[in-house]
Amino acid sequence: MKQLLGRAATVLGVVVVALGLWALAEPRLVLETARHTVEIPGLDADQSGVEVAVLSDLQVGMWWANTGMVRRAVDEVLAEDPDLVLLPGDFLYSTEPDVQTQVDTVLALLAPLVDSGIPTLAVLGNHDHEAGGAQEIEAALEDAGIDVLLNESVVVPVAGTGGSQEGGGETGGLHVVGVGPSRPGLADPEKAVADVPPDAPRMVMMHNPAAFVDLPAQTGPLAVAGHTHCGQIALPFAPHSSYLGLTEEEEVVADGWAPDDHGAEGNDLFVTCGVGFSLLPVRFNAPPQVAFFELVAPGG
Numbered sequence: 001m002k003q004l005l006g007r008a009a010t011v012l013g014v015v016v017v018a019l020g021l022w023a024l025a026e027p028r029l030v031l032e033t034a035r036h037t038v039e040i041p042g043l044d045a046d047q048s049g050v051e052v053a054v055l056s057d058l059q060v061g062m063w064w065a066n067t068g069m070v071r072r073a074v075d076e077v078l079a080e081d082p083d084l085v086l087l088p089g090d091f092l093y094s095t096e097p098d099v100q101t102q103v104d105t106v107l108a109l110l111a112p113l114v115d116s117g118i119p120t121l122a123v124l125g126n127h128d129h130e131a132g133g134a135q136e137i138e139a140a141l142e143d144a145g146i147d148v149l150l151n152e153s154v155v156v157p158v159a160g161t162g163g164s165q166e167g168g169g170e171t172g173g174l175h176v177v178g179v180g181p182s183r184p185g186l187a188d189p190e191k192a193v194a195d196v197p198p199d200a201p202r203m204v205m206m207h208n209p210a211a212f213v214d215l216p217a218q219t220g221p222l223a224v225a226g227h228t229h230c231g232q233i234a235l236p237f238a239p240h241s242s243y244l245g246l247t248e249e250e251e252v253v254a255d256g257w258a259p260d261d262h263g264a265e266g267n268d269l270f271v272t273c274g275v276g277f278s279l280l281p282v283r284f285n286a287p288p289q290v291a292f293f294e295l296v297a298p299g300g
Contacts, residue, residue: 023233023282027066030287031073032273034256036294038222042201043174043297050158050174051082052203054291056226058109059276061094061102061131066276069288070109073275076290078116084156084174085118087146088226089125089181089207092133093276099133103140110144119156120146121176125207125227126183127278149178151192153202174295177220179206187211193219203295209253209271218266222293230255230273230286255286 043050055077058070077085091106113120122141128134138148147154155173175196180186189204189211196202196219204215209225231254253262258269273289 023284026285026287027275027277027281027283028069031069031076032287032289033076034270034272034289034291036270036291038268038293038295039298040174040201040203040221040295041218041298042199043295044201045297047158047174047201048296050084050295051080052084052086052293052295053077053080053082054086054088054205054224054226054272054293055275056088056207056272057090057125057229057274057276058106059090059093059127059274059278060105060109061092061096062277062281064277064281065093066281066288067105067109069275073288073290074109074113078112078118080292082118082292083158084176085113085120086176086205086224087120087122088205088224088272088274089123090127090226090274090276091122091125091137091141092128092131093278095131095133099131099136102131103133103136106137107140107144110146114144114146121154121156121178121205122146122148123150123178123205123207124148124181126181129181129184129186149176149192149205150180150186151178151188153177153192153196175200175202177202177204179204179211181206182208182210187214189214189219190216201295203293209258209269212253212258212267212269213263215264215267217264220263220267220269222295223263223267223269224291224293225269225271226274228254228271228273229276229278229283230271230289232278232280232283232286234285 204220204223272291275288
C-alpha cells in the first residue's frame with residue numbers, strides 16, 4: 001500500500017508540475033480568435049458586413065508581461081484588416097520604473113495598428129487608474145489618433161457613410177459607445193448612450209463587464225468588455241467556470257456571451273479574454289484572445 005501511495009504521489013506531482021509549466025506556456029504559445037456574426041438594429045442592408053476587432057488588457061508593466069503576445073495579437077488584427085478596432089482598456093499594470101516608460105512601451109506595441117490607419121477607439125480600465133498613469137496613457141493614445149471615450153459616443157463611418165463625429169448628432173454610420181471604468185467609479189452607462197438616436201445602429205465598449213447591467217434596455221445590442229482574462233485560470237471541461245465564478249459574491253460573466261437573462265432587454269454582452277495577466281503571469285484554459293465581430297443588418 002505504501003508503495004502504491006508513493007507512486008500515486010509521484011504521478012500527482014508530475015501532473016501538477018506539467019500543469020504549472022503549461023500555465024506558464026499557454027499565454028505565450030496560444031492565441032485564440034473568436035468570431036461572431038451579430039445583427040445590429042438600425043444597420044442598413046448596404047452597411048452589412050462591417051467587421052470590428054476587439055483587443056483588450058495589454059497589462060504592460062505586469063512582471064513578465066506578455067508583450068510578445070501583444071505583438072502577435074496586433075499582427076492578427078492587421079492581417080484581418082477590419083473596419084474598426086476597439087481597445088477596452090487596461091493598457092497599463094504598473095508604472096515602474098516610471099509612467100512614461102510604460103506608456104512608451106504601449107505606444108510602441110500599438111504603432112503598427114496606428115500606422116495602418118484603421119479607425120481605433122479605446123476606453124481606459126481600472127489598472128490604468130490604479131497604476132497612476134490614466135492621464136498619461138489617455139493623452140498618448142489621443143496624440144496617436146486613438147480616441148479614448150469616457151461615457152460618450154462617437155459616430156464611425158461605415159460602408160461610405162459621412163465623417164465621424166463625437167456625440168450623437170448624425171444617424172449615418174455606426175455609433176460606438178464607450179463606458180468609463182467601474183473602478184474608480186467612473187462608469188455611467190446611461191450618460192454614455194444618452195446622445196445616441198434611438199433608432200441608430202450602435203455597439204457598446206466597456207472595460208468591466210459589471211457595467212453592462214446598468215445599460216438601459218435596447219441600447220446595447222452588442223456590448224463588449226474585457227477585464228476578466230476569462231478567469232485567467234479556468235476549470236478544464238467547464239469553459240465558463242473559473243476562480244472568478246467560485247470566489248466572487250456577485251454574478252460574474254467571465255468568458256464569452258452572457259446568459260440571455262443577464263442585463264436589460266435587448267442588450268447582449270460578450271466578454272473577451274484579452275491578452276495580459278493580473279497577479280501571476282499564467283493562464284490555464286483561458287488563452288489570450290482577439291475577438292472579431294461581423295455586424296449585419298437584421299434579417300441579413
